[in-house]
Amino acid sequence: MIPARQTLSKPDIQLSYLEWNQGHKPLLLLHGLADHALVWSSLGDELASDYHIIAPDMRGHGESTKPDRDYTFESAIADLETLMDHRGWSAADVVAHSWTGKLAAIWARLNPKRLRSMILVDPIFIWKIPSAFKITFPILYNVLPFLKGMGPFASYEQAEQQARQLSQYQGWSDLQQQVFHASIEQKSDGSWGSKFTISARDGIFEEVMRVPGLTVPINTPTLFVQPEKGVNRQDWQLRPYKTYLKNLQISQVPGNHWPFLTQPKAFNQTVKAFLKKQK
Numbered sequence: 367m368i369p370a371r372q373t374l375s376k377p378d379i380q381l382s383y384l385e386w387n388q389g390h391k392p393l394l395l396l397h398g399l400a401d402h403a404l405v406w407s408s409l410g411d412e413l414a415s416d417y418h419i420i421a422p423d424m425r426g427h428g429e430s431t432k433p434d435r436d437y438t439f440e441s442a443i444a445d446l447e448t449l450m451d452h453r454g455w456s457a458a459d460v461v462a463h464s465w466t467g468k469l470a471a472i473w474a475r476l477n478p479k480r481l482r483s484m485i486l487v488d489p490i491f492i493w494k495i496p497s498a499f500k501i502t503f504p505i506l507y508n509v510l511p512f513l514k515g516m517g518p519f520a521s522y523e524q525a526e527q528q529a530r531q532l533s534q535y536q537g538w539s540d541l542q543q544q545v546f547h548a549s550i551e552q553k554s555d556g557s558w559g560s561k562f563t564i565s566a567r568d569g570i571f572e573e574v575m576r577v578p579g580l581t582v583p584i585n586t587p588t589l590f591v592q593p594e595k596g597v598n599r600q601d602w603q604l605r606p607y608k609t610y611l612k613n614l615q616i617s618q619v620p621g622n623h624w625p626f627l628t629q630p631k632a633f634n635q636t637v638k639a640f641l642k643k644q645k
Contacts, residue, residue, distance in 0.1 A: 367414045369407075369421070371429070374452055378436070381445055382429035383422040386414040392455040392482075393641075394446065395421035398464030399570060400512050400562040401534075402428030404548045408541055408630035409461070409637060417459075417641075422449060424466070426566025428548070437569030439577055442466075443473050447480060456480075459641055463487040464623065465570060468579040471611075474586045483587040483644045485637055488596040488623050492606050494578035503571055512623075513567065515549070517559030525550055525558045534624040542627055580610040587613045589640040591633070595622040615640065 369384040384403045393413065395406040403421035410419050423430040425445060426437060450458060459482045462470035467489020474481050507513055511533050519525040526546065529535050535542045551561050588611045592598055607614060617636050621629035 367411055369410055369414075369419075373429075374449055376445070376448055379425055379431035379433060379445070381422055381425070381431070381449060383420050383449065384410070385421075386410045386417070386419040388414045389417040389419070391417045392450070392453070392458035393417040393419045394450070394458045394460045395419060396446075396460065396462040396466035396470065397421070397424065397427070398466060398512075400427070400516065400549075400560060400567070401463070402545075402549055402561070404428075404545050405463075405624070405627060406461075407544070409626055409634050412634040413638060413641070418453070420449060420453065422446070426569070427562050429561070432561075432563045432566060434565050435569060437566055438573050439469055439472050442469055443476065446473070447477070450480065457482045459483045459485070459644060461485040461487065461637060462489070463626070464490050465574065468492055468574065471579045471584065472577065474584050474588075475580075475582060478584070478586055481586050483589070483641070485589045485591060485640060486607070487591045487625070488593050488598055489579075489590075489607075490597055491574045492579040495575040497575065500572075500575060503568075507567065515546075515560055516562060516564075516567075517550075518553065518557040519559065520557060522550070522552075522558050533622050534627050536622070536628050539627075541630065545627065580606050583610055583612050585612050587644060588615070589637070590614060590616045591625065591636060592616055592618045593621045593623060593625045593629075594618060596625075597623055 369386045372385050374381045397405050402423045406421045426432045467486040470484045529546045619625050619632050625633040
């Protein structure tokens with residue numbers, strides 16, 4: 367099933383999203399930093415017959431508006447709640463990857479009635495980061511693999527050559543090629559680069575540093591998806607989730623930090639099985 371591209375106009379931004387509108391149970395899919403809604407294509411197709419699925423391009427990403435500022439968790443959550451209200455959803459199951467895994471945990475603490483369940487896919491930055499760590503951000507921007515695709519690049523071919531070396535594109539499947547193609551654009555100076563903006567990158571990193579993720583017990587049914595080559599491999603990394611998430615299941619899947627792109631079949635079945643239990 368080919369999802370429809372939709373746009374929701376808010377006073378401050380326009381939020382672009384993909385919608386699979388075949389099923390009826392509300393399901394919200396949230397991509398990670400520097401990604402966009404199309405990364406969920408395989409999962410959306412797998413679940414479309416049972417779920418009404420919305421996958422937004424988060425502000426600063428994809429086809430959504432890219433403001434110069436205001437990348438707080440509060441604003442991102444307000445975007446999502448406005449989108450849910452627009453569709454008449456009082457609550458939804460939520461799948462969130464990487465940075466939005468922290469966002470989902472904060473959302474479940476602030477407004478738990480909006481999340482029927484949450485699936486955290488290899489979440490990162492769950493703790494508040496010490497302010498002194500900010501001086502290392504420029505180094506992180508240069509070494510984090512998923513940010514190396516931002517560019518600028520002299521040509522589309524050069525951008526693709528770089529993308530083929532990134533972890534999320536291992537295998538270079540048709541899906542991965544589509545995701546890459548939709549993530550990049552030609553700039554006004556003729557160079558090529560990511561649709562994800564520097565303002566969004568800097569604003570989100572600032573917010574991740576400032577706001578802790580898990581601070582009180584949360585009873586929302588939660589699946590922690592732990593890829594075998596993901597970033598959460600040690601017990602100390604899982605400890606905050608085990609401590610604060612009181613209805614937690616951990617499932618290991620093959621693949622790296624992007625299992626929905628590198629091992630989509632196993633990932634889809636894991637998510638599908640958990641959601642089925644939430645009935």
